[in-house]
Amino acid sequence: MGGRVRQAILMVGGKGTRLLPLTENKPKPMLSVADRPCIWYLIRSMARAGIEEVILACGYKPGMMEALGDGSDLGVRIVYSYEDEPRGTAGAMKLVQSRMDDTFVAANGDVFADLDVSGEIERHLETGAAVTDLLTPVDNPCEYGIAHVDDELRISEFKDKPRPEEVFSNLINAGVYVVQRDVLDLIPEGEFSDFSMHIIPKVIEAGRRVQGFELSGLWMDVGRPHDLLRANLAVAAREFGDGFPGDLLRTEVVGTAYVGHGASVSDSLMSDAVVLRGSKVSGSRLRHTLVMDGCSVDGADIEDSILGDGCRVGKGAVIRNAVLADGTDVPPGAVIDGGRVV
Numbered sequence: 001m002g003g004r005v006r007q008a009i010l011m012v013g014g015k016g017t018r019l020l021p022l023t024e025n026k027p028k029p030m031l032s033v034a035d036r037p038c039i040w041y042l043i044r045s046m047a048r049a050g051i052e053e054v055i056l057a058c059g060y061k062p063g064m065m066e067a068l069g070d071g072s073d074l075g076v077r078i079v080y081s082y083e084d085e086p087r088g089t090a091g092a093m094k095l096v097q098s099r100m101d102d103t104f105v106a107a108n109g110d111v112f113a114d115l116d117v118s119g120e121i122e123r124h125l126e127t128g129a130a131v132t133d134l135l136t137p138v139d140n141p142c143e144y145g146i147a148h149v150d151d152e153l154r155i156s157e158f159k160d161k162p163r164p165e166e167v168f169s170n171l172i173n174a175g176v177y178v179v180q181r182d183v184l185d186l187i188p189e190g191e192f193s194d195f196s197m198h199i200i201p202k203v204i205e206a207g208r209r210v211q212g213f214e215l216s217g218l219w220m221d222v223g224r225p226h227d228l229l230r231a232n233l234a235v236a237a238r239e240f241g242d243g244f245p246g247d248l249l250r251t252e253v254v255g256t257a258y259v260g261h262g263a264s265v266s267d268s269l270m271s272d273a274v275v276l277r278g279s280k281v282s283g284s285r286l287r288h289t290l291v292m293d294g295c296s297v298d299g300a301d302i303e304d305s306i307l308g309d310g311c312r313v314g315k316g317a318v319i320r321n322a323v324l325a326d327g328t329d330v331p332p333g334a335v336i337d338g339g340r341v342v
Contacts, residue, residue, distance in 0.1 A: 005121050005178065006052040007101050009081075010042060011089045012109035013059025018223050021325035022292075022308055027061045029109045030068075031228055032292060034235040035245070035260040035277045037068060038222060041114040041235070042107060045217070047074045049117035051105060055079045057092035089175075090193035097184045106195070108175030112231040114238075115217025117176065124178035127154075129211035130203050131183060133196075134176035136215040144172035144221075145196050153212035156204065160197055171212065174219050225306045225323045229290040232258060232274040246275070260293075283315075292326075300330075 016028030023031070029039035039056075046054055054076050058065045071078035081096050093106055103124070105117060115134075124132035133155060135147055141162065146169045148157035158173065159166060173196050186202045187193050204210055218238070220231050236258035246259035247266075254271040265281045273286035279295040287303040295307050299315035305322045313319065314332030321338045330336060 004050050005101070005103050005105060005125075006050070007055070008046045008051045008053070008105040008107065009055040009057055009093060009096060009100070010039065010046075010107050010109035011057045011092045012039060012065060013057060013083055013086055013092055014110045015059075016110065019225055019228070021323065022225060022228070022306065025309070025326050026064050027058075028222065030064055031222070032276050033112060033228070033231045034239065034258055034274075038112050038228075038231065039109050040068070040074075041112065041218075042109060043068070043071065043076065043078070044074055045113060045115050045117050046105065046107075047071075047076045049105070049121060051076060051117075053077050053079060055081050055096055055099075056109070057081045057083065057095065059083045059086055059092075086192065087190075088192045088194045088198075090187045090195040090199045091191060093179075093184055093195065094187040094189065094193070097181065097187075100181050100184070102181050104179055104181065106177045106179050110222070111175060112220040112222045112227075112234075113174070113176065113218065114235070115176070115215055115219055119216060120176065120213040121178055123211060123213045127152075127209060127211045129178075130180050130208035131200060132178040132211040132213055133200070134174040134215050134219075135171040135212045136174045136219055137170045138172050139170075141167050141170050141172055147171050147173060147212055149212050153214065155200075155210040155212050158196060158200055171214075174215055176215075226304075229274065229288070229306060232276075232290055233272055236274060284313075 012029045016023035030037045145158050145160040147155045186199055222228050233256045237256045244259040245261040246263035248259050249266040251265050251268045256272050257270040258274045259265050260277040262278045263275050265275050267283045269285045271287040273289045275291045277293045279291050281297040283299040284297050285301045289302045290306045293309045295311045297313045300313045300317040302319045305319045307324045308326035311324050311328045313330040316333040317330045319336045322336045
């Protein structure tokens with residue numbers, strides 16, 4: 001079973017409902033993280049591991065996924081696969097079973113991930129596992145699927161979203177797998193099926209090895225709007241510590257900040273704040289805030305909030321604990337607190 005692994009399939013079919021209203025107009029994997037689509041970082045991780053072909057299993061708003069292009073900017077070939085109806089992570093793999101190599105990488109594309117996949121591939125080939133699963137420790141495992149492992153990180157059991165008294169591990173399934181193609185024989189044809197919930201238990205029952213591998217790199221569940229801000233701040237700190245693509249003029253920065261391509265922030269305060277591509281901010285205070293593409297903010301006070309693409313915020317407006325849909329106009333002097341306009 002030696003040799004390089006050259007294929008990956010990324011499951012990007014989800015609707016991202018917990019991210020509404022940000023996902024009304026675009027699928028979750030295409031939301032911006034430091035001016036790039038969230039999934040771009042996962043594709044880059046695949047490219048760095050020597051993957052040559054990345055299959056995107058598309059569901060929700062598939063046409064928008066095609067904005068990623070052919071992958072040549074990252075040195076991979078992107079192939080688009082389309083579901084006629086939602087089939088789950090395993091069902092999406094089943095659709096492309098005939099074109100997959102004997103060993104391939106599969107990943108949930110609805111997380112933010114910038115990580116080392118090559119170590120996981122190596123461990124998979126060393127152990128002769130049927131499936132190798134990326135694991136990461138978290139503080140609250142009840143929101144995820146947890147793995148029971150032995151000293152070699154071989155997985156003997158998964159438990160999805162355990163109650164506090166059922167927690168036996170803080171290692172959760174990060175949704176990046178190395179898979180032997182014959183595992184796909186266990187997936188029922190034409191049915192909705194989840195890979196970790198329905199298929200991995202079948203592999204374990206069959207007595208085949210399911211190997212764990214502890215994550216190295218950045219991984220975040222971008223399930224809620226403020227997780228998207230967290231991902232932006234993490235990339236800003238990691239990749240843009242020395243300066244930004246955009247303009248920062250007469251502005252105080254506290255903590256982490258990012259100003260995107262063609263964006264400008266002037267005469268303002270930025271405290272753990274991100275202003276993405278083409279947005280203009282002047283005379284404002286942004287604290288723990290994400291301003292997405294093409295917004296205009298003039299003399300506003302914004303905290304713990306996210307502005308969708310193309311929002312306009314007038315002088316003296318105050319926004320707290322809110323997520324604004326794309327294209328929202330906030331008139332001068334308006335107060336928005338937790339989504340309520342006062």
